[in-house]
Amino acid sequence: xxxxxxxxxxxxxxxxxxxxxxxxxxxxxxxxxxxxxxxxxxxxxxxxxxxxxxxxxxxxxxxxxxxxxxxxxxxxxxxxxxxxxxxxxxxxxxxxxxxxxxxxxxxxxxxxxxxxxxxxxxxxxxxxxxxxxxxxxxxxxxxxxxxxxxxxxxx
Amino acid sequence: xxxxxxxxxxxxxxxxxxxxxxxxxxxxxxxxxxxxxxxxxxxxxxxxxxxxxxxxxxxxxxxxxxxxxxxxxxxxxxxxxxxxxxxxxxxxxxxxxxxxxxxxxxx
Numbered sequence: 318x319x320x321x322x323x324x325x326x327x328x329x330x331x332x333x334x335x336x337x338x339x340x341x342x343x344x345x346x347x348x349x350x351x352x353x354x355x356x357x358x359x360x361x362x363x364x365x366x367x368x369x370x371x372x373x374x375x376x377x378x379x380x381x382x383x384x385x386x387x388x389x390x391x392x393x394x395x396x397x398x399x400x401x402x403x404x405x406x407x408x409x410x411x412x413x414x415x416x417x418x419x420x421x422x423x424x425x426x427x428x429x430x431x432x433x434x435x436x437x438x439x440x441x442x443x444x445x446x447x448x449x450x451x452x453x454x455x456x457x458x459x460x461x462x463x464x465x466x467x468x469x470x471x472x
Numbered sequence: 473x474x475x476x477x478x479x480x481x482x483x484x485x486x487x488x489x490x491x492x493x494x495x496x497x498x499x500x501x502x503x504x505x506x507x508x509x510x511x512x513x514x515x516x517x518x519x520x521x522x523x524x525x526x527x528x529x530x531x532x533x534x535x536x537x538x539x540x541x542x543x544x545x546x547x548x549x550x551x552x553x554x555x556x557x558x559x560x561x562x563x564x565x566x567x568x569x570x571x572x573x574x575x576x577x578x579x
Contacts (some may be wrong), residue, residue: 323558327542345480353518353530353532354517354532355532359532359534383567389474389478394538394539395539395579396538397542399544400540401511414536417504418502418527419534419535419536421534421536422533422536422537423531423532423533423536423537424531424532424533425529425530425531425532425545426529426530427528427529428527428528428530429523429526429528430523430526430529430547430548430549431521431529431546431547431552432487432545432546432547433546434544434545435529435543435544435545436542436543436544436545437537437538437541437542437543437544438537438538438539438542439536439538440498440500440535440536440537440538441536457475470540472539
């Protein structure tokens with residue numbers, strides 16, 4: 318009887334431990350995800366603040382970053398933007414729409430077999446420069462391209 | 473609940489050309505509905521793309537990405553039949569994961 322009780326307690330204990338471990342793991346994954354989302358960058362209202370939050374202040378312009386975007390976009394709600402970084406060891410690409418209420422649109426961390434190429438669609442409030450901020454080999458580089466917007470897409 | 477994504481992964485040489493279309497309202501928190509009330513912020517914050525379970529792209533997004541977001545990327549060293557997985561998480565904690573196999577030609 319006593320032995321039964323022991324083993325039962327042991328079993329219950331291990332189940333409890335497992336459950337706690339599982340919950341802790343879940344909590345941790347949510348926390349790290351929240352920590353990686355660049356809140357200060359995404360809430361910045363000026364390009365200089367965005368560059369600061371990325372750690373890219375004063376980054377030089379590079380001709381090895383190619384931004385593909387229309388010269389004139391009729392609909393600001395859907396502006397196709399592609400960034401191709403030919404810089405070796407590209408680790409991160411950020412896209413910034415200079416005159417949006419919150420300029421930083423997206424940050425892409427490239428890892429493993431990912432190539433320095435990203436294409437997506439952005440909303441843009443008005444005509445402005447689109448910046449690509451590229452981190453490669455621990456250093457930052459930027460490129461700019463102006464996109465004219467006929468109808469803004471932020472309202 | 474979140475709608476399924478449309479994902480295409482097509483092999484070009486040793487690189488997979490991956491195109492993802494997600495269905496999401498991507499509300500900016502600035503738009504007003506018909507009653508003049510502001511539609512609350514609701515957007516995809518994080519997108520993770522994996523190649524055979526290994527992360528190849530970890531994206532952080534703001535509300536400035538268009539509605540029903542499109543994402544295109546290239547994955548080096550891919551082969552036919554490799555698994556490309558995509559998971560997004562929005563600011564309300566909603567999640568969606570879909571997976572496709574890399575195919576040799578366009579379908």
